[in-house]
Each structure stands twice: as structure tokens, then as C-alpha cells.
Amino acid sequence: MKLAVVILVAAAGLLASAANAGTTECHGIQTCIHVPGPWVLVPPNGNAEFRLSCPRGRSVVAGLDAQATSREVHVWFDARVGAPVSPGVSTTTYALFRAVSTSGRNQLFQPRLGCVPLQGGGGRSTVSATVVTPTGLPLELRSRIVIIGPGELKFAKVSCHADEKLVDSWQATAFRVKQPPTLGAGNLVHVTRTTAGRQVVVTATATDGLSIDVHAIVQVGAVCAP
Numbered sequence: 725m726k727l728a729v730v731i732l733v734a735a736a737g738l739l740a741s742a743a744n745a746g747t748t749e750c751h752g753i754q755t756c757i758h759v760p761g762p763w764v765l766v767p768p769n770g771n772a773e774f775r776l777s778c779p780r781g782r783s784v785v786a787g788l789d790a791q792a793t794s795r796e797v798h799v800w801f802d803a804r805v806g807a808p809v810s811p812g813v814s815t816t817t818y819a820l821f822r823a824v825s826t827s828g829r830n831q832l833f834q835p836r837l838g839c840v841p842l843q844g845g846g847g848r849s850t851v852s853a854t855v856v857t858p859t860g861l862p863l864e865l866r867s868r869i870v871i872i873g874p875g876e877l878k879f880a881k882v883s884c885h886a887d888e889k890l891v892d893s894w895q896a897t898a899f900r901v902k903q904p905p906t907l908g909a910g911n912l913v914h915v916t917r918t919t920a921g922r923q924v925v926v927t928a929t930a931t932d933g934l935s936i937d938v939h940a941i942v943q944v945g946a947v948c949a950p
Contacts, residue, residue: 749789749838757783759837762898762941765910766797766825766833773894775867775945777818778839785815787838793904796827799835804862811840820865820945830910832899864888867945870926872913874934877927884922884948892947893917893924900939909938917944 750756757779766772778785790799802820806813821835870880884890895917899905912934917926926944934940 747789747791747836749787749836751787751838753786753838753840755840756786757839759839761821761835761837762900762939763832763834763904764821764823765897765899765913766792766823766831767910768825768827768829770824772823772833772896773945774821774835774896774898774943775818775865776821776835776837778837782842783839784812784817784842785819785837786811786840788819788821789836789838790821790823790833791836792823792831792833793907794825794827794831797823797825797831797833799823799833812842816862818865830907832904832907832910834904861950863891864948864950865945866948867943869941869943870928872928872930872934872940872942873936874930875932877929878942879925879927880942880944881923881925882944882946883924884946886922888922888948888950890919890922890924890946891949893919894943894945894947895926896943896945897928898941898943900941901937905935905938909934909940913940913942915942922946922948 750758761776764772764774788801800822803814823833825831866882868880868882870878872878895915897913912931915926915928924944924946928942
């Protein structure tokens with residue numbers, strides 16, 4: 725009996741250690757701002773996408789990391805073309821994370837940014853102007869978030885500017901909590917997305933079974949070409 729208790733205590737300690745494992749978005753960066761994102765739903769089939777931004781002001785992405793509810797969740801991000809590969813050249817004030825799950829069921833991932841202050845002047849437009857490549861100008865990613873609660877119906881839309889073209893779009897369901905909610909929470913929010921011209925619209929509905937404690941949000945995004 726005592727041995728069983730010791731094993732249980734040791735296992736609990738290992739789980740707590742794993743839960744508190746540090747992330748590396750700021751590893752090796754002297755002046756760095758940790759920016760944890762929400763827990764984003766990854767469906768059994770298809771990709772999940774989420775745009776996470778640095779704090780407002782003069783800062784850019786210098787490091788990235790992610791946590792997930794399964795090793796079968798694979799996460800990457802879109803970078804810009806430019807040399808050297810560095811903050812402000814291959815990254816900007818935000819990052820678009822992409823994830824896919826091979827587990828065959830709902831999973832969750834949490835994107836994380838490490839942001840650094842720009843040295844002198846910079847900003848998103850300055851970064852874009854200084855990168856010269858044989859391809860077109862970097863795409864603009866625009867997004868909007870709507871909060872949704874139990875039994876609610878919500879709409880959200882985002883548009884490209886009048887001088888831009890809509891070339892792609894995305895949607896994401898996420899939960900603004902420190903620890904991931906139960907995987908079944910993702911089944912309680914249903915989202916549909918439509919596009920018309922330069923505009924992307926999502927319709928989100930939540931069942932009465934959704935808990936307000938998971939702080940559910942829906943993000944709609946547009947990929948715009950200058």
C-alpha cells in the first residue's frame with residue numbers, strides 16, 4: 725500500500741513538472757516580451773490557423789514556441805522572404821501560426837511569441853519597405869476576434885483595403901485560459917465562413933453546454949495582397 729502511494733505521488737510530481745515546463749520563445753533573447761496566446765482548436769481533419777500579435781508599439785517577433793495537448797499536433801508559422809533571417813526582416817509585429825493534428829480527434833495548441841523592441845523608427849510599413857525581393861510585396865494579414873458565450877449567435881467580419889485583393893482567409897476557435905479546456909469544448913462552438921469581394925464573414929453559434937469559464941473566442945482572418 726505504501727509503495728502504491730509513493731508511486732502515485734511520484735507520478736503526480738512528474739505531471740506537475742510537465743505542466744510547468746518552460747517555453748522557449750524568449751530563449752537567448754536579452755530583452756524579450758513573452759506573449760502567450762489562447763488555446764486554439766485543431767480539428768481532426770484540416771489545418772488550424774491563428775494570428776498572434778506583439779504588444780502595441782514598436783516591437784517585432786524574435787522568437788516563437790507552442791504547446792499542445794498531444795505530440796500528434798504539428799505547428800509552424802509563415803515567415804517573410806528576406807535576408808538575413810532575423811526579427812523585422814523575416815518576421816513582423818505578428819505571426820500566423822498553423823497547426824495540424826494526426827490524432828484523428830480534436831486537439832488544442834497554444835501559440836506563443838517572444839517580442840523585442842525595434843531599434844529606431846521601425847514599424848510594419850518600414851520593415852516592408854526595406855525588403856526587396858523578386859516576388860510581390862509581402863501579404864497583409866488582417867484579423868478580428870469576437871467573444872462568444874453559451875447559447876449565443878455572433879457575427880464577425882474583416883476586410884482587405886480598397887487597394888488590396890483578398891487571396892485567402894481563415895477562421896479559428898480558441899479559449900483564453902491558462903490551461904487547455906476539455907477537448908470536447910471545441911464541439912460546442914460551430915463556425916461557418918463566407919467571402920464576398922474583399923470581405924470575410926464568420927457566423928458563430930455556441931450551444932448552451934459551453935461554459936463561460938473557458939472564455940471562448942472566434943477569430944476571422946483575411947490574407948490581402950497589395
